[in-house]
Amino acid sequence: SDKKDIDPADLDSYSKKHYPLCMRHIHETLRTAHHLKHFCRLQYGLFLKGIGLTLEDALQFWREEFTKLMDHDKFEKQYAYNVKHSYGKIGSMINYSPFNCIKIITDSVGPGEHHGCPFRNWDATLVKQKMLDHGVSTEGIDTILDLVKNRHFQIACTKYFEYTHSLQAPSTTINHPNQYFEESVNIIGE
Numbered sequence: 001s002d003k004k005d006i007d008p009a010d011l012d013s014y015s016k017k018h019y020p021l022c023m024r025h026i027h028e029t030l031r032t033a034h035h036l037k038h039f040c041r042l043q044y045g046l047f048l049k050g051i052g053l054t055l056e057d058a059l060q061f062w063r064e065e066f067t068k069l070m071d072h073d074k075f076e077k078q079y080a081y082n083v084k085h086s087y088g089k090i091g092s093m094i095n096y097s098p099f100n101c102i103k104i105i106t107d108s109v110g111p112g113e114h115h116g117c118p119f120r121n122w123d124a125t126l127v128k129q130k131m132l133d134h135g136v137s138t139e140g141i142d143t144i145l146d147l148v149k150n151r152h153f154q155i156a157c158t159k160y161f162e163y164t165h166s167l168q169a170p171s172t173t174i175n176h177p178n179q180y181f182e183e184s185v186n187i188i189g190e
């Protein structure tokens, strides 16, 4: 891989500058709840692997957050295995790929779960609030909500990218959260 390793200490700043809304929401939920359910950990964990977080750093990242609420022993027994598994280091040894937008958009999301695509799963009021919080202009919010209403979720995400990157567009419509991240780093730098 030509990617350099990511420092887990930078994730809070990356989530604000470079994450698509789906991953930023998961990251912020993890920071406040100190826990995430299975599919959420999987969606975010694979994304983090994709941006260059090593297995060792991933274990440290998840351990640090989860052990704010549970003891180390429980983390090692119930959660460390899954982290290693998603890096293909254990079990079936499959090296899982980060999920693309189609997969994330079509995943079902139950009550109390935070994975999935916000443009697909949230109600318009919440999308609008997040857009405001993230500095999207009124014009941008109208454009994005209109696209969401017409179920053009990836184009809405692409517009969100533009309105949070000084109107610079990604090279193609967003089709993968890791593409979103890489194009954002390319445009505004770390």
Ligand code: SF4
Pocket: 020, 021, 022, 023, 100, 101, 104, 105, 116, 117, 118, 119, 153, 154, 157, 174, 175, 176, 177, 180
């Ligand atoms: Fe995430 Fe893709 Fe939805 Fe954007 S369109 S929020 S990258 S799942």
